[in-house]
Amino acid sequence: xxxxxxxxxxxxxxxxxxxxxxxxxxxxxxxxxxxxxxxxxxxxxxxxxxxxxxxxxxxxxxxxxxxxxxxxxxxxxxxxxxxxxxxxxxxxxxxxxxxxxxxxxxxxxxxxxxxxxxxxxxxxxxxxxxxxxxxxxxxxxxxxxxxxxxxxxxxxxxxxxxxxxxxxxxxxxxxxxxxxxxxxxxxxxxxxxxxxxxxxxxxxxxxxxxxxxxxxxxxxxxxxxxxxxxxxxxxxxxxxxxxxxxxxxxxxxxxxxxxxxxxxxxxxxxxxxxxxxxxxxxxxxxxxxxxxxxxxxxxxxxxxxxxxxxxxxxxxxxxxxxxxxxxxxxxxxxxxxxxxxxxxxxxxxxx
Ligand code: F0G
Numbered sequence: 001x002x003x004x005x006x007x008x009x010x011x012x013x014x015x016x017x018x019x020x021x022x023x024x025x026x027x028x029x030x031x032x033x034x035x036x037x038x039x040x041x042x043x044x045x046x047x048x049x050x051x052x053x054x055x056x057x058x059x060x061x062x063x064x065x066x067x068x069x070x071x072x073x074x075x076x077x078x079x080x081x082x083x084x085x086x087x088x089x090x091x092x093x094x095x096x097x098x099x100x101x102x103x104x105x106x107x108x109x110x111x112x113x114x115x116x117x118x119x120x121x122x123x124x125x126x127x128x129x130x131x132x133x134x135x136x137x138x139x140x141x142x143x144x145x146x147x148x149x150x151x152x153x154x155x156x157x158x159x160x161x162x163x164x165x166x167x168x169x170x171x172x173x174x175x176x177x178x179x180x181x182x183x184x185x186x187x188x189x190x191x192x193x194x195x196x197x198x199x200x201x202x203x204x205x206x207x208x209x210x211x212x213x214x215x216x217x218x219x220x221x222x223x224x225x226x227x228x229x230x231x232x233x234x235x236x237x238x239x240x241x242x243x244x245x246x247x248x249x250x251x252x253x254x255x256x257x258x259x260x261x262x263x264x265x266x267x268x269x270x271x272x273x274x275x276x277x278x279x280x281x282x283x284x285x286x287x288x289x290x291x292x293x294x295x296x297x298x299x300x301x302x303x304x305x306x307x308x309x310x311x312x313x314x315x316x317x318x319x320x321x322x323x324x325x326x327x328x329x330x331x332x333x334x335x336x337x338x339x340x341x342x343x344x345x346x347x348x349x350x351x
Contacts, residue, residue, distance in 0.1 A: 015162055017067075017071075043297065045309065072151040077101065077150070079103070080104070082104075083140065085112055086107065086240060090120055135245045141154060154188075177210065179212045185296075212259065
């Protein structure tokens with residue numbers, strides 16, 4: 001029997017570690033690549049979902065965090081810090097526990113989902129809510145890491161990107177080659193950067209015969225790359241990607257341009273429609289930001305930009321349980337019944 005060993009052991013020769021590196025892992029990666037029947041029908045393509053909510057802390061951040069915390073440990077750091085819209089902080093807090101380190105996290109006040117706050121709290125992170133947005137939090141985290149003995153584990157730390165590129169390897173390993181198109185949500189733009197690096201590395205080494213076109217989608221109220229200018233007051237219900245000045249902006253543009261891809265915006269309405277479709281028709285519960293990839297694919301299909309017959313992978317980045325408010329909002333309240341089979345059957349429409 002084969003137990004998945006985490007991304008560092010699985011892809012050791014492609015990551016910046018040595019035989020002596022003390023690996024800090026929660027066995028992240030090895031996530032499902034799920035065929036999406038309804039999306040495939042809608043687009044005439046073979047659409048798969050890379051379900052990153054299946055990682056140990058419920059998001060793709062674990063791939064980067066195993067690398068970042070491992071290297072911080074190797075370098076003797078005793079504390080790590082990050083700015084976050086929630087998932088990075090949840091991941092940093094968990095991996096810091098494994099490493100015996102202190103974690104400090106800076107989050108925009110009132111703008112992170114409850115599940116993510118709960119994760120950081122239960123893992124014992126020192127949390128500061130900053131009176132500002134994610135971009136302000138990142139400025140503050142950088143300043144603190146420059147002045148104090150604390151390692152920065154945001155995706156401006158290049159080893160984060162190295163860890164996250166393994167998702168592209170897994171997709172090629174599963175499909176036998178790269179897909180035609182890879183679709184993903186864009187916030188701070190680290191993940192699109194990481195996938196593009198992973199795909200290029202694999203094709204350069206003959207592990208695949210081609211690279212996909214990279215399609216990134218920002219939320220319309222937080223779409224600096226699409227607008228061509230930073231957004232001072234980013235807005236969107238998809239709080240994970242509520243970012244106005246992405247750190248990896250140029251790398252995201254390079255991924256788009258080198259791959260012949262695109263970066264466009266989707267509205268909150270389109271994000272929520274995709275969120276509901278994924279849950280109600282594909283059986284995959286993701287958080288709203290994750291649905292931006294699928295919203296973008298459906299938008300492009302409606303605009304006639306998706307030729308049938310292609311193989312398409314959409315990354316869905318985080319688990320729906322992190323932000324269940326949107327699942328409950330607007331849904332009918334469950335009815336209450338007595339302990340009576342006939343009454344229950346009637347309410348269920350079985351009688
Ligand atoms: N989806 C989810 C669920 C995220 O948490 C993030 C980023 C993204 C997509 C966008 O990825 O930033 O690499 O372009 N979350 C960061 C955080 C900012 O702090 O957890 P990106």
